[in-house]
Amino acid sequence: MKQVVISGTGLYTPSQSISNDELVEAFNAFVNDYNDTNQAQIEAGTLEALAESNSAFIEKASGIKSRYVTDKAGILDPKRMAPSIADRSNDEPSIQCDMAVAAAKEALAQAGKTVADVDMVIVACSNLQRAYPAIAVEVQTALGIDGFAYDMNVACSSATFGIQSAMNAIQSGSARCVLMVNPEICTGHLNFRDRDSHFIFGDACTAVIIEDMELASSDSQFKILDTKLQTVFSNNIRNNAGFLNRCDESGLGKPDKLFIQNGRKVFKEVCPMVAAQISAQLDKLEIPADNLTRMWLHQANLSMNKLISKRVLGREASLEESPVILDRYANTSSAGSIIAFHLYKDDIKAGQLGVVCSFGAGYSIGSVVLEKR
Numbered sequence: 001m002k003q004v005v006i007s008g009t010g011l012y013t014p015s016q017s018i019s020n021d022e023l024v025e026a027f028n029a030f031v032n033d034y035n036d037t038n039q040a041q042i043e044a045g046t047l048e049a050l051a052e053s054n055s056a057f058i059e060k061a062s063g064i065k066s067r068y069v070t071d072k073a074g075i076l077d078p079k080r081m082a083p084s085i086a087d088r089s090n091d092e093p094s095i096q097c098d099m100a101v102a103a104a105k106e107a108l109a110q111a112g113k114t115v116a117d118v119d120m121v122i123v124a125c126s127n128l129q130r131a132y133p134a135i136a137v138e139v140q141t142a143l144g145i146d147g148f149a150y151d152m153n154v155a156c157s158s159a160t161f162g163i164q165s166a167m168n169a170i171q172s173g174s175a176r177c178v179l180m181v182n183p184e185i186c187t188g189h190l191n192f193r194d195r196d197s198h199f200i201f202g203d204a205c206t207a208v209i210i211e212d213m214e215l216a217s218s219d220s221q222f223k224i225l226d227t228k229l230q231t232v233f234s235n236n237i238r239n240n241a242g243f244l245n246r247c248d249e250s251g252l253g254k255p256d257k258l259f260i261q262n263g264r265k266v267f268k269e270v271c272p273m274v275a276a277q278i279s280a281q282l283d284k285l286e287i288p289a290d291n292l293t294r295m296w297l298h299q300a301n302l303s304m305n306k307l308i309s310k311r312v313l314g315r316e317a318s319l320e321e322s323p324v325i326l327d328r329y330a331n332t333s334s335a336g337s338i339i340a341f342h343l344y345k346d347d348i349k350a351g352q353l354g355v356v357c358s359f360g361a362g363y364s365i366g367s368v369v370l371e372k373r
């Protein structure tokens with residue numbers, strides 16, 4: 001069986017960001033306007049007043065301090081509370097293609113590859129801006145890559161599932177070198193009027209080069225020792241937007257066409273599943289948990305990551321062992337664990353081990369055990 005490595009990563013970060021204070025100010029302006037407009041009904045007891053949000057709560061509940069976004073003005077406009085992202089003509093690159101190309105160029109440079117070396121492109125993310133043609137085919141063409149490309153969506157676990165798909169393709173001989181990209185515009189599916197979740201997400205794009213180890217020449221190679229994927233159906237994280245309901249008259253106002261979750265249940269149900277999966281995988285590989293130098297975990301919630309790493313290691317993980325990017329990026333869905341890997345992998349020495357792990361809607365969990373070459 002061919003050995004497969006991750007030989008390069010790239011990151012595109014939008015130029016605009018929103019602090020918790022800025023987000024809360026806009027949210028509270030919307031709340032006060034709503035309560036003023038509906039004062040009579042609220043006083044009559046026929047309508048419930050909306051409650052204000054709070055920066056301190058957000059940081060304590062999630063670990064998030066700010067998030068990068070594609071359009072700050074639209075999100076912070078209390079009359080709109082959604083990013084304003086203009087439609088582009090069919091002759092222009094899509095916004096997800098632009099993000100993907102930027103991240104891909106960095107990943108290719110790090111891997112020491114040209115587009116001629118790549119023969120497969122996967123775009124793996126939670127939200128694709130159109131049904132077809134696949135964004136991946138557009139990215140392939142924009143970069144000038146021969147071969148084939150496809151989109152896939154496993155929500156927050158899209159990147160780890162994409163890594164396994166790339167590895168399988170290399171091992172079966174259908175590709176030599178794969179570009180896997182995660183253009184996540186999570187602010188487009190977030191309900192900025194929902195107090196429980198308006199702070200959760202941000203935007204970013206990551207890219208990973210996965211290739212046959214025999215062909216790899218980069219200084220930064222991580223051998224894939226094992227991948228493990230798991231899915232269990234749950235309605236606790238859901239978004240009902242789809243092509244069958246796109247003409248819904250209520251549009252943005254219908255909350256179930258945006259992100260909804262039962263955050264408490266997600267927390268309680270997903271953390272033990274993730275910890276058990278990583279522990280079982282390490283057992284199978286006969287790797288004691290203490291031999292893990294780093295855990296590049298999905299970045300949704302700081303307490304979740306602390307709980308998962310504690311269960312796996314049997315003690316609290318240090319920030320060095322389980323790095324956090326959530327504070328400045330928020331939850332960027334499938335990009336999160338790859339951002340952590342991208343930013344916190346250069347100090348890993350040859351022979352040291354780590355695990356990239358994502359988890360999210362589905363439920364879906366993907367863990368990839370890596371060894372630095």
Ligand code: COA
Nearest residue numbers: 053054057061062156195196263264266267300301360361
């Ligand atoms: N500002 C102030 N208070 C708020 C608030 C806000 N924006 N949002 C909720 N609250 C209040 C609630 O009203 C509640 O008050 P009560 O106890 O008086 O009823 C309290 O804070 C706790 O709310 P809850 O929603 O239960 O918070 P939590 O501590 O569970 O944290 C999440 C919420 C979403 C951050 C947390 O559950 C989580 O991260 N879960 C996992 C989410 C996840 O990973 N999802 C994956 C997405 S891909």
